Amino acid sequence: MDLVHHTEEILIFILAATAVIVATRWVSRRAGLPAAALLTIIGIVYALLPGPNVELDPEIILTFVIPPLLYNAALDSSLLDIRHNMRTVISLSVLLVLATAMLVGVGFELWVTGATLAAGVALGAAIAPPDPVAALAVGRRAGLPGNMITLIQGEGLLNDATALTILSVAVASVDGEGFSFPTAVGQFVLAAAGGVIAGVVVAYAVRLLKHLRDDPISANTISLVTPFAAYLLGERVHVSGVLAVVVAGLIIGHDAPRYSSGASRLQTSAVWRLIDFVLEGFVFLLIGQQLPTVVSRLHEYSTATIVTAVAVSVGVVLLLRPLWLLLTQLLPRRMHSRLGGDSTSDRREEKALTGTEVTALSWAGTRGVITLAAVFTLRDNVPDKNLLQFCAFVVVIVTLIGQGLTFGPLVRRLGLRANRADLARERNEARSAAVQAALDRLDEILQQKHDHVEERAIETVRKQLTVRLERYRRRLDLIEKAESDEVPVSPQYEAALAVRREVIEAQREELLRWRDSGMLTDEGLRVLERELDHEERLAERS
Template sequence: MSVEENLLFVLCAVAVIVAIRTLSHKTGLPSAALLTIIGIVYAELPGENVGLEPELVLTLVIPPLLYNAALDSSLLDIRRNLRTVISLSVLLVLATAMLVGLGFSLWVTGATLAAGVALGAAIAPPDPVAALAVGRRAGLPGNLITLIQGEGLLNDATALTILTVAVAAIDGDGFSFPGATLQFLISAAGGVVAGVLVAYVVRALRHLRNDPISSNTISLITPFAAYLLGESVHVSGVLAVVIAGLIVGHDAPRYASAAGRLQTSAVWRLVDFILEGMVFLLIGQQLPEVVDSLHDYSPGTIGIAVAISVGVVLLLRPLWLVLTQLLPRRLHMRLGGEGAGREEALNSREVVALSWAGTRGVITLAAIFTLKDNVPDRDLLQFCAFIVVLVTLLGQGLTFAPLVRRLGLRANKADLARERNEARSASVQAALDRLDEIRQEQHDNVEDQAIETMRRQLEIRLERYRRRLDLLEQAESDEIPQSPQYEAALHVRHQVIEAQREELLRWRDAGSLTDEGLRILERELDHEERLLPDRN
């Protein structure tokens, strides 16, 4: 395609992504599934399709998506649930890859164990994008959100490492489980070390992060630096990205400036939105190429291969979750440190929901498309991976929200609001205590006046939080109770800010205020409005 055609395609794709996001918000349907369907429809239209370049996806798309997901995750929550996260993101991925490999070597004519393991590694890692988007909207409990996030962050590294080992076995003397295990451990450990090194370099640059532009620049290059460092020393670049993101995200409240955090968060939301939309559109467009490559295989061989792939993916996950929950509770001890103790067992409804949160996505196709022409049954492997993506992304993605509602799984909104208001009250009390210290340290009457003004503002805010806490304590359900006074106060404050904004526009339009002055004053109002609390 020409430059103009490429630009037109990108513009149309962005327009579709925005439209689908709007539709998703109105209907509750996952945008990932809707974009994939549109990609399939587009692929069947006359004209040229856009191919999925695996190296481009693995180098330029996966690192920023994983890094942003890591920034939004909780290092402490993942650590508290680390055994379950490791069980799903490492052991289950290994089991899936091995089981698919055995199935192919036993029942698919001419297939090798190494080729089957390569397919198993590609289809093993769930892509949590669709499940998390639906789960958050449906109010999925926080412990399940943490498990889905943690699994999605770490399983890609496991899968790509296994894939590398399997491809090396295809090119060499065959698949050796002890050798593969050793290579996996070395790659994973090296990825962790690389991620920690990059995170500490970013921490050392914290003096530059006071400037929002510098902070954004550092944040945007960090995932690529971590990935390239890992890959350059032949360890897991994906795991390096995840570890760096978790550490930097954990440190951000301490080292980043307020302006830097606000701007960086906005930039990453935009990057995430565009990249995710593009990759799901591209997934659908690969269908014709994958189907056209199957002319050398009989329907029976294709059916057996697809049945093994889809069957292992859909059946092993719930079986694994049930079996791991039946283990003795002493095996579910958390690691030491804050929050040490036994991990809470999942109940039957949570096991069902987590079993159905196994949608596969772009990492599966990017991984399987990296296989070279010398890999036995490469075309069949790609078709099986594509079918697994479609079955899980469309089947599980479109039914996950109704399942969550049917199971009655919801986060206790009143408890979450109570936790946040208790933290708000504690932070305001700490500010009041600090004012007392400041008063004792100085004797300037001017500063006394400033302290008293600030004290009155903080005491009003503290009283508001305490009234809110009293209301939340009296809540009889898990819903956030309504407070007419609280709602009215928020409404009035929004209206006052809007009146100020309209007056500034009248000044600008009358020529009494420059556009530069308008932007400065409008930014002040925007920040003031952003600071207004929501109903939580």
């Protein structure tokens, strides 16, 4: 009976948490606030109420939560865009993390009574990597330019590996002769290089399964196990499992259009969006619930020590980032040709950030689950473990709630937003080129005179493609004549779109009437509805 009762309690908690996550998303979408910050606040409020709390298990988070979240983020990122912005991405995700860890370590050794350099570096490594979830959610909603989205994504993907490697070196030095910066850098390089190799191995192993990936169910199964395979391989060979996950995700996401069927990509994308939504929701609720556990362990420290430690941690995190961005943007950009490719042959050359972009990027440093998961892995022999965990928790709360809730208003105040007209022009030009390629292929088929292909069928397809090409070209003409950076609205286009929606809705109603009258099975209804759903989605994106 006890087991049954315990199971029922877990189920009730999961259902209640799920309801809170869904409700918070609804509020977030309407209020324009980041769901991550709102969920953290809800978690804190719940933690202060009487009743049981769920404590964060760092091993479960690092093994079962971080890999799928990072992998999905990597799938949605652009390998080419990250490569073109490699100079800034490396600066933020590697060098800034190293600088943050070292500065926090030195600050602890100098100003926090009884603290050691190794313990301070361990804390610095934990609080150094930003979690871009909140910033990206708000930034996309506010229309942040694509280069800013790329930088936030690229930094968030690679900085976790840097931080966790430094953390492991710092923790290991507690049992040794102290922290050594050259040793830390050497071990980081080895772990990072090994992580990259492990990620490439997993990515190419998945590529060998390309025939299985034509089937949506098989493709989903392979996709779901890939991040865990990459992480496990990295950890087993004692390199960065986190970096292995990221590299595998970037390569597989880049290859997906070439090696996966359309049906597989649609289903896999939907599955990962659901997993990402649920995992992130539970994680941020858990962050807030750690408050009682962390605070209850501070009785052995004086108020002055706690205040000094928190001031060093929060101060370094908030002040070093904007200073670092300003200084690195002033440096010569000679590294670009070596790190990001030949700028003379690439129209997307990496450019220096403007003052407003530096300001926005400085405020996009929200910390999250990786910080708490990392600092909660500290062993009992680490000096001032409880104080380090409290400092990490305060940094997460200050950045996640403080920066998370104010990032959207800041972006809007700065006037930073993507040029929607340019984006629409790029996509419609690509659509036109794709349709033109299809028309050229029809000409080739007609010239080859395949016996099994009727000219009438070719002409039918040609008419459909020609109508689509004309629509795209009219759209491009409208965009070219527009004087603002907003996508112009054509009354004729909107009217045609409304007609297409009405027609699709009429077809749905008729299919339902057939099903209800027994002339169509439910299975048949689902197949035909799926066809209409794809048609409707295509209409909305055209």
